[in-house]
Amino acid sequence: xxxxxxxxxxxxxxxxxxxxxxxxxxxxxxxxxxxxxxxxxxxxxxxxxxxxxxxxxxxxxxxxxxxxxxxxxxxxxxxxxxxxxxxxxxxxxxxxxxxxxxxxxxxxxxxxxxxxxxxxxxxxxxxxxxxxxxxxxxxxxxxxxxxxxxxxxxxxxxxxxxxxxxxxxxxxxxxxxxxxxxxxxxxxxxxxxxxxxxxxxxxxxxxxxxxxxxxxxxxxxxxxxxxxxxxxxxxxxxxxxxxxxxxxxxxxxxxxxxxxxxxxxxxxxxxxxxxxxxxxxxxxxxxxxxxxxxxxxxxxxxxxxxxxxxxxxxxxxxxxxxxxxxxxxxxxxxxxxxxxxxxxxxxxxxxxxxxxxxxxxxxxxxxxxxxxxxxxxxxxxxxxxxxxxxxxxxxxxxxxxxxxxxxxxxxxxxxxxxxxxxxxxxxxxxxxxxxxxxxxxxxxxxxxxx
Numbered sequence: 001x002x003x004x005x006x007x008x009x010x011x012x013x014x015x016x017x018x019x020x021x022x023x024x025x026x027x028x029x030x031x032x033x034x035x036x037x038x039x040x041x042x043x044x045x046x047x048x049x050x051x052x053x054x055x056x057x058x059x060x061x062x063x064x065x066x067x068x069x070x071x072x073x074x075x076x077x078x079x080x081x082x083x084x085x086x087x088x089x090x091x092x093x094x095x096x097x098x099x100x101x102x103x104x105x106x107x108x109x110x111x112x113x114x115x116x117x118x119x120x121x122x123x124x125x126x127x128x129x130x131x132x133x134x135x136x137x138x139x140x141x142x143x144x145x146x147x148x149x150x151x152x153x154x155x156x157x158x159x160x161x162x163x164x165x166x167x168x169x170x171x172x173x174x175x176x177x178x179x180x181x182x183x184x185x186x187x188x189x190x191x192x193x194x195x196x197x198x199x200x201x202x203x204x205x206x207x208x209x210x211x212x213x214x215x216x217x218x219x220x221x222x223x224x225x226x227x228x229x230x231x232x233x234x235x236x237x238x239x240x241x242x243x244x245x246x247x248x249x250x251x252x253x254x255x256x257x258x259x260x261x262x263x264x265x266x267x268x269x270x271x272x273x274x275x276x277x278x279x280x281x282x283x284x285x286x287x288x289x290x291x292x293x294x295x296x297x298x299x300x301x302x303x304x305x306x307x308x309x310x311x312x313x314x315x316x317x318x319x320x321x322x323x324x325x326x327x328x329x330x331x332x333x334x335x336x337x338x339x340x341x342x343x344x345x346x347x348x349x350x351x352x353x354x355x356x357x358x359x360x361x362x363x364x365x366x367x368x369x370x371x372x373x374x375x376x377x378x379x380x381x382x383x384x385x386x387x388x389x390x391x392x393x394x395x396x397x398x399x400x401x402x403x404x405x406x407x408x409x410x411x412x413x414x415x416x417x418x419x420x421x422x423x424x425x426x427x428x429x430x431x432x433x434x435x436x437x438x439x440x441x442x443x444x445x446x447x448x449x450x
Contacts, residue, residue: 049153050349050384050420051295054142054303055288055334056125056164057356059310062370063378064362064399065323067093068111077362077398080320088389096327099335105389106338106347108449110379112393112402115409116358118374120310122164125357126176126303128413128440134179137432141176142413143301144185145429145439149422150300156249157298162187163287164305176303180431187303190254253297256289264289267336270329283307283326285333292340295350300420306330309356313369319360320368330354338382351384351419353412362398376402379412384419386449410443418445 062079064070069083069092083092086104093101093109100107117130124130126141140148143160152159162176178186256264270285283306291302307326311319334354341347359377360370376395382388393405414424417439424443428436 049346051153051299051351052142052146052301052384052416052420053291053295053337053350053352054126054301055352055354056122056303056305057307057309057330057354058122058305059120059308059356060358060360060372060377061309061356062311062319062323062360063111063376064360065094065319066097066327067109067378067380068395068399069094070397070399073398076364079364081323091391094327096324097331099331103335103339106342106382108381108386108388109391110381110393110407110412111391111395112404112406113355113377113379113409113412114375114402114406116374116377118358118372120372121357122176122305124409125355127179128410135431135435135437137180138177140179140181140185140429141187141303142416143176143187143303144178144181146300146420147185148181148429149427150420152298152300154249154298158188158250159300160185160187161294161299161302162189162304163290163302181429188250249297253293254290256286256293259289259293263340266339268329268332270333283329285329288333288337292337295346296344306333311360311369312371313365313367318368319364319370334380341383347383348385349383351386351416352382353379353416355379355412359399362400373400375400381412381415381449384416386415386419390448392446392448407446408443410440411446414440414443415445415449418450
């Protein structure tokens with residue numbers, strides 16, 4: 001963390017200097033200016049604003065109670081919810097997703113996601129790869145690969161931001177690790193703790209009366225460091241910290257008070273309390289608004305975890321009791337996000353993905369819950385210039401297995417990379433042994449979406 005000592009005051013825009021300076025304590029990821037320009041030139045991206053928001057429903061959401069209802073199945077399979085029509089003829093979804101139903105033309109539903117390892121972890125949803133047989137250093141998450149290949153859309157913003165909350169079972173909601181790409185491409189985590197301080201000796205907030213003076217003082221520090229050769233010894237993460245500090249771009253993006261209240265209300269606020277039970281994460285709808293602000297500020301990839309969807313039944317509530325709490329809040333958050341992207345003209349550039357690590361069992365157990373079911377799950381996609389208003393794939397009568405057009409995890413990843421302008425047939429990242437790796441394992445983008 002880059003710390004400048006002094007008392008707490010407030011800027012004219014409502015940001016406290018102390019809060020602004022603490023931004024340096026976030027976990028960093030990104031590239032140097034030269035690396036960004038080189039990578040974007042090589043990828044043919046230039047000044048592209050394309051980005052991805054990856055929303056992880058940790059614990060495994062019940063596909064057959066959300067977007068793949070089976071009303072003619074036996075009662076111990078079909079569950080308690082009824083399907084409702086959407087604004088796209090022929091597409092029905094759960095009655096507890098009415099806002100989504102009204103704008104289904106802006107979403108694509110995949111009902112036949114396959115390839116899950118069945119692990120209770122975010123790893124596969126964040127990397128596209130299985131946990132087994134990893135190269136030395138581990139597979140990098142999608143955000144880290146994007147950071148390496150493209151960098152941010154603005155040089156003073158982090159390329160990859162992870163908004164996932166701290167959880168006792170942290171692998172469930174981990175926003176992604178850099179793997180063999182290293183710390184410079186780790187997610188920038190606003191909730192990170194325990195980062196070492198770097199003190200700028202002799203500069204206090206008493207001497208810095210406004211933001212312009214703060215920037216000028218740090219600029220002088222940077223010039224002095226450059227003249228002495230010290231800057232050459234700083235790694236990419238530290239250079240990113242200086243860029244963030246001097247611009248305040250990230251601090252402003254994280255300040256939701258800058259949004260009109262009607263926009264905040266449209267997204268909703270969710271609940272800061274743990275959702276479900278035990279080590280669950282909160283249902284924070286503010287994350288969706290923050291994600292939109294971050295991609296506007298220059299982030300290429302924002303990942304976040306939303307709630308806990310691991311509903312095995314009593315004594316922690318049946319699948320349907322928990323779903324009645326989760327689904328309306330998810331409904332409000334994701335529809336506000338996608339509507340907002342369209343209204344701001346970002347729908348062609350920003351891709352949105354909503355999914356979990358696996359589906360749930362067709363048969364409801366004796367405790368009123370559904371257990372883990374790796375054979376098939378679902379996903380929602382929006383934005384990114386993709387062809388929406390359609391359902392891809394289908395399952396059998398019990399929503400147990402893919403019946404038509406199975407879509408692998410890596411095909412979804414290939415599609416997102418494609419929408420960023422990255423050719424998955426040629427783009428590679430290099431591991432710790434100098435060996436290049438393709439971003440996906442011989443998978444093509446989903447033709448129906450592109």
